[in-house]
Amino acid sequence: MGEIARSPRMQYHAVSLANQASYNVDLVGFSGGECWPEITSNPKIQQHYIQPVQVPTSIANIYVLEKLYKVFFQIFYLFWTLMTIPRPDFILVQTPPAIPILHIAILVSWFRWCKLVIDWHNYGFTILQVSGKANWIVSLYYFYESFFGRFANYHFCVSNTMKEDIRNKWNINAIVLYDRPPEIFKPASLVSQHKLFLKQKFGKTPNPLLNAGSSVTAFTKKEHREIEIRKDRPVLIVSSTSWTADEDFEILFSAMRIIDNYIKGKFQIRLVITGKGDMRAHYEAIIQNLNLTHIKIYTAYLSYEDYITLLGSADIGICLHYSSSGVDLPMKIVDMYGCHLPTLAYSYKA
Incomplete structure (x- = not known):
């Protein structure tokens, strides 16, 4: 229900x-x-x-x-x-x-x-x-x-x-009955990535237009009908959540603070947390006060197609689900595997 x-x-x-x-x-x-x-x-x-x-x-x-x-x-x-x-x-x-x-x-x-x-x-x-x-x-x-x-x-x-x-x-x-990713979960094409980054806030860049018929995002650029990955693109990390008590995002935010101090401008990171739930507003307030320099954190609730494209475009997936019972498995990891996305997750007996 x-x-x-x-x-x-x-x-x-x-x-x-x-x-x-x-x-x-x-x-x-x-x-x-x-x-x-x-x-x-x-x-x-x-x-x-x-x-x-x-x-x-x-x-x-x-x-x-x-x-x-x-x-x-x-x-x-x-x-x-x-x-x-x-x-x-x-x-x-x-x-x-x-x-x-x-x-x-x-x-x-x-x-x-x-x-x-x-x-x-x-x-x-x-x-x-x-x-x-x-x-x-x-x-x-x-x-x-x-x-x-x-x-x-x-x-x-x-x-x-x-x-x-x-x-x-x-x-x-x-x-x-183990979960398996549908065939639609797979690495995203450059065309799909470019379209996603153009319309979503986490893909935006200050100067999106190069000239007529050309466009640029934080991750990709299109010139003369050719789309390519930007050499200076940020690292894209994605985490999917229902914003419930069995996922402690304080751990992730603490890690982001440490990484932000460590990378010192060597590269940029964009962390996208997808989903909706009761604790979303609570964590969004925490995000506003993190004051990170080289890391940007976004929350989003995406359509099914955009969610698949995001997973297929990312560099790292993170799952913070820790089973309340210790015997269930999070489906979001299965989706990440389908997109060939390297995933960090808790280890427990299930």
């Missing part, structure tokens, strides 16, 4: 089921952002958006009441949607978040005589733990996931470590 456009794994599932298995697929979730062209142009895939819940201001700052209010109306909207779309053979649920989707999906699978499949990509209760939520809230979420999760007919998960953990923890037998 999230924004469809921000769930690449579910979009992968939808495209694979439609193209490889010839299933008709109904994608259910919240609106926001643009889904992949493979989703929007596919006649076998239909999108159904859940109406967002507007919380009254009188309870907006009371955590428990706000969540209960949202859950109640999300349950109603979700149940109504799942009961009115064409009867499915399978309901595939990605979790977390588990609340309120799991028990609703179970009821609908019973009423409509279909199979329920859960795709586990982490545990919701561990995300609440690292977010500092009260112990009773974490315990309630743990019970909900462990109890209702057992009612599914089939289970996927993202790593062998998680497969063993969920079997030992909750006696759930899951099949490991």
Whole structure:
């Protein structure tokens, strides 16, 4: 139960089921952002958006009441949607978040005589733990996931470590389904790079026009219809994030301070952090006060096509995801691998 456009794994599932298995697929979730062209142009895939819940201001700052209010109306909207779309053979649920989707999906699978499949990509209760939520809230979420999760007919998960953990923890037998980058993730052509840098702030240069028919960015230049990489281009570093508590960007910013002092004008760096989430404004305020000389940091939320081009144009990828459970794997690394992008990431047991 999230924004469809921000769930690449579910979009992968939808495209694979439609193209490889010839299933008709109904994608259910919240609106926001643009889904992949493979989703929007596919006649076998239909999108159904859940109406967002507007919380009254009188309870907006009371955590428990706000969540209960949202859950109640999300349950109603979700149940109504799942009961009115064409009867499915399978309901595939990605979790977390588990609340309120799991028990609703179970009821609908019973009423409509279909199979329920859960795709586990982490545990919701561990995300609440690292977010500092009260112990009773974490315990309630743990019970909900462990109890209702057992009612599914089939289970996927993202790593062998998680497969063993969920079997030992909750006696759930899951099949490991590793993420793989789609073929569209690949090194970007010079034409694609030049177009991206011309329109995005992180690619701009003070004097973008050389003369008629020519143009220049911080990374590329076009003269006489020929595009080439600038010899004085900055190093391009990219990091993708959902701006959540399990990614600590203070570490990256501290490293940028050290590097900024070390390079002393030998070269320039442009760091682009893509994505949107609750903590974006918090970190943007920190970025404003870094006072770096040779490094520029940009935040952006890009279209799917521009995001792929950015990864295919970069020199280094950085993933600061540290699993709240220690058993899930971040999909953003898979995308970087598809673009042949050298990647720095945390090492943990998954």
